[in-house]
Amino acid sequence: MNAFDPRMTPNPRLTPARPDLAAKHLEGTVTAARFVAGEPREIVEPMTPLRRTPSPDSPLDTEALKGERVTIYEITEEGWAWGQLDGDGYVGYLSENALAPPGPAATHKVAALRTLVLPGPDIKLMPIEALPLGATLSVVRMMEPFAVTSAGGYVPSRHLAPIGLMATDFVAIAEQFLHTPYLWGGKTCFGLDCSGLVQIALNACGIPCPRDSDMQEQRLGKVSSLVDLQRGDLIFWKGHVAIARDDETLIHANAYHMAVAIEPAVEAIGRIARTGSQVTSVKRL
8 A cells, every 4th residue: 555756755654844833853954844753642431543634534644553652743623633753653643532642651562353342350341452462561460260450451361472572474473364354544453454464463463564565575674586586575566565475375455356365376366467557566574
């Protein structure tokens, strides 16, 4: 998703700067009417949209997950917060309702594709929220089979992992999302796009990953080739990325299937080529 003109400096997706307002640390490097230091906030909704402009009709650029930290530079009267995600640096507008002052440091993360938070230690209770893989929580005690969060929620402990415990096979993480609906800008089991799939899978393994496919192509791995395709190789087109499962198949979130799909690499590459788009690179992590 997304293409960036390298002649534009700096990258507006990663730079908290507008003509009227910019981050204090950018003073002297960008032009703006005023500069502010920004205030830390935490995402308290299970997931929340980050949009290009302060409007519910604005395109979804990405999503922020529960527990993520964000630096906020402005909150409008209409309840839009403009800021930058601390994790991947993406800049945009979020609902003020999704934010709160930072709470206790996260101790655990959701390691299942999704999990439910219950109001008490009883599986018959109605869940109070559903959390996606990658969301983070502060757990205050274990009361098996539940982990009790600092907010008083009860989460199945087997759906969580300590914050520092990393998966080892990001392709296997991506495969868990098979048949997930395609959603431009999404990065959860409820919908995600090609680069969102790559980012969430790599992050689960502790590998920092930019949000968009063009940035991933620029920053991840070393150049390889289709003739030597191996599991974990990333295949890039303009505006698209897929993950090799082996030397013959790949997995990707794509608008053709409107879902995360596994298909023969030759078929996918040929189909995309017929639309006028050729493979631009293969990168090996």
